[in-house]
Amino acid sequence: LSYPFVWVMMIYSIYVIIFHTGYIAKYPQWLRRSMCLLIIGLSLAAFIYITRHILYTTAWNRTAKFSLIKQTDMTFARYNELLPKLGDNYLFLYNYAAELNYGKYYNQSQEMAEQCSELWADYNLQLLMADNCINTTQYDNAEKHLKLASLMCPARFVPLYELMKLYQLKGEEKKTIQIAEIILKKKVKVPSSKVEWIKEKAKNSVKSVIH
CATH class of the missing domain: 1.10.287 (Helix Hairpins)
Incomplete structure (x- = not known):
């Protein structure tokens, strides 16, 4: 209601x-x-x-x-004022979480995103939560969010790319190669420059690990 x-x-x-x-x-x-x-x-x-x-x-x-x-302190103050009034609106919560993430307030962003996730299951929300976790070194949680995003939209390449980057960050070469190979073998449903760029990054990741 x-x-x-x-x-x-x-x-x-x-x-x-x-x-x-x-x-x-x-x-x-x-x-x-x-x-x-x-x-x-x-x-x-x-x-x-x-x-x-x-x-x-x-x-x-x-x-x-x-x-x-321009994002200012007044921006966050205004969002905070509106939170009690619009806290049941998942789009407001997502927007607030995204603003906090952009302002590098990752812990606060994650709190808003978690509230939003109780009302809304969304691909972009999972990517946002993964980014918050990566920036607060909660790598295991980031991995969970990226895998969930990939399950939500199996045709998308971004979750796999971010997962590959995460494994590179953690120094997990075997998992990095596994995800890179999945990206390279994955069929492209909608061709785009971004997908080509991701596939090129995956190819370079495999080469850098092997050599």
Whole structure:
């Protein structure tokens, strides 16, 4: 029930069921009047909720837009102010986590990302969490997130590339070669310069380990 449209449809459905199906006619007048007052009260509450939600979302969008120009302490202060209001919105949590990651606040970013993961299972979120873990030397957790991202989108090359880089960072040559060979043998569904670049990096990784 975090989306305003859901509230509107729920109240409208109750209204139709009560007042347009003859359901209410069999009840005494005082009860019908009470039901009317209840519907009015719910409608008013929904209007206030929707209005506030729009204001908070607008403030978030404005903050995110300015952050693209320059990220400041005020950016994070504003996100923190909006957190109690939009904390049930997985897109807000993801955006906040990404902002913190970009600002190199990796531990705080991971906290937001973990909250987001409770509401949303997403490929990009797993990559973000892996990056946070790598930058805080939590390599085992980073490996888990990268493997999960790869399972979510098997056709993507980025999780495998990041996994190869992680094994290189840890000095695990055998695993580095294994992932590099997977990348080189993997069929390309959508050709792109990035995929070609990743395959070239994988080829170079194999050569550097062998030689």
